[in-house]
Amino acid sequence: MPCGAPMQATKFRAALAAVALSALSLSATPAHSADAPITESDLAAHIKILADDMFEGRAPGTAGEDRTIGYIVGEWAKAGLVPVPGSKTPWLQPVPLIEAQALTASATFKVKGRDFALEDDGVILTGREAAVALADLPVVFVGYGVDGAGKVNADVKDKLAVMLFDNAPFGDKLPRYRERRQMLADAGAAGVLVIATDALPWAQLRDALAGKTTRAASAKAGAPISGFISLEAADALFRKAGEDGAALREAARSADYRGTALPVTADLAATTAVRAYDSHNVVAKLPGARPDGKAVLFLGHWDHLGICAPEGEADRICNGAVDNASGIAVLIEVAKRLGSGVRPDRDIYFLATTAEEMGLLGAHRFASDPSVPLKDITVALNIDTIAISPRGTPVATIGRGKPAYDAVVREVATKLGRKLDEDGEADAFIQRQDGWALGAKGVTSLMAGGSFSDMTLLQKFLGSDYHKPGDNYSEAIELGGAAEDADLHVGLGRAFADTKRWPGK
Ligand SMILES: [Zn+2]
Known part of the structure; x- marks a missing residue:
């Protein structure tokens, strides 16, 4: 993709259509029986481009998104893939997102009618809208916010609910703090403050929340104001109100705890920069030679973190060479082998998702509005962070068990000639990859390859360049395992798309 000024959306779409048309003539290469092996240099060529500074770290909603999508569509079109027939937005599935960045916030409390000032940095607030100001909110400590049955445990309507972060010590499978916070919002809380945990240092949490947060536009809105309060600040407030923080937390450990109304009111105000925009999944199809209504889905996320380091740093761009330019490189080469070799029986869909780094938002969008009914997807094969291990690494599969x-x-x-790693360690990552969004809706989702087999190598990456500006393309990136995994996926695509070999249930 040549560099240049970011294109206008309409110009960009026209360019996509032109790319697709010009590629049609290129795709009619003769069929041959064996797929040529995918090499390290095949993959390196794509990673080098996708992880170039020109792509600005591939953040959704930036010029980097347009360039990334343009490149993927161009390569997939050359491979012989086509847009999903009937799509109103050929090659693209819009993913509406809402980004919020806290600008200013203030929290003041009255205890038994008298002003009580918290220490300056003890509270972090984000508003649901651009400007929110709420006065005289009654304050209730709700413990975990749910009872043993997983129901909201206290009357929080029009109140400020103060909730514990940690998972409740009672009951199985009770919701985690994000869901509990949402349940309190749904029950009418005007505000929700989460008491930070010892497990997460306050300074670290404050820094993490100072950045932007992004959610799917279709997600339920939270409370008008939500945020965090440090453990020290919460204890100081409880003390002033005549309660003991440790005793309240102890009482909250009971599955029957119903919350404690405090003789406290709160005035909360926040201004927030709220931006709604569309990012895009890229969706393409390789029409099968003998389609039987079942389909194979390949997916991997194209997005990464964009400009991720503060001004003044020498390298500010998180280029995401390994995470996940490597996976997209594999998806491009797999498409080329399957598109030019013997045409598989079944339809094969290729999906490059956006906003994975923001919580699998693009994959969730596809799962709720799929290009092919989910029940007809016989298997989803996700490819993420694949440039980790050398040739000869055994194949581990996230999602094994059927x-x-x-x-x-x-x-x-x-x-x-690959060995298998069946120790199940890879499953620790099952919720941290796009396949989870499809698996949650009943699609058999696998992530197979070497990078989740050698945990020492994987942890070495996670503890160093992962999500840092250091995840750059260089010749030092290990692509041997990725090349073998790419061949593995050509083979898996062929096997699962073969109507005689695989029933497609
Ligand atoms: Zn990542």
């Missing part, structure tokens, strides 16, 4: 599927992975891997 014997028929595991047998296909074993057969394809074995044929390629």
Whole structure:
């Protein structure tokens, strides 16, 4: 993709259409029986481009998004993929997002009618709208905010609910703090303050929240104001109100706890920069030779963190070479092999998701509005952070456990001379990848490859360049395992798209 000024949206779409048309003639290469192996240099060529500073770290809603999408569409079109027929926005699925950045905030309290000033940095607030100001809110400490049955445990309507961060010590599978905070908002709380935990140092939490937060536009709105209060600040407030923080937390450990109304009122105000915009998933199809209504879905996220370091740093761009330019490189080369070799029986869909780094938002969007009914997707194969391990690394599979599927992975891997890693360690990452969004809706989702097999190598990456400006393209990036994993995915695509070999249930 040549560099230049960011294109206007309409110009950009026209450019996409032109790319697609010009590529049609290129895709009619003759079929051959064996797929040429995917090499390290095939992958490096794409990673070098996608992780170039020109792509600005591939943040959703930036010029980097347009360039990234343009590149992926161009390469997929060359591979012989087509837009999903009937799509109103060919190649693209809009993903509406809302970004919020806290600008100013103030929290003041009255205890038994008298002003009580908290220490300056003890509270962080974000408003749901650009400007929110709430006065005289009654304050209630709600413990975990839910009872043993997972229901909201106190009357919080039009109040400020003060809730504990940690998971409740009672009950199985009770919701985590984000969901509990949402439940309190749904129950009518005007504000929700989460008491920070010892496990998360306040300074670190404050820095993390000072940045932008992004949610799907379709997500439920939270309370008008929400935020965090430090443990010290909360204890000081409780003390002033005649309560003991430790005793309140102890009482909250009971599944029957119903909250404690405090003789406190709060005035909260926040200004927030709120921006609504559309990012995009890229969706394409390789039409099958003998389609039977079932489909294989390949996916991987194109987005990364964009400009991630403060002004003044030498390198401010998180280029995401490994995370996940490497996965997109694999998706491009897999599309080229499947598009130019013997045409698979079933339709194969390719999805490059946006906003994975913001919480799998693009994958959730696809799962709620899929290009092909979810029940017809026989398998989803996700590819993320694949440039980790050398050639010869065994194949670990996130999402193992269905014997028929595991047998296909074993057969394809074995044929390629790969060993299998079946110790189950890889499953620790199951919620941290896009396949989770589809798995949650019943689609069998696998992430197979070497990078989640050697935990020492993976942890080495997670503890160093991961999500840092250091995740750059360089010749030092290990692509041997990625090349083998790319061949593995060509094989998996062929196996799962073969109507005689795989029933497609
Ligand atoms: Zn990441």
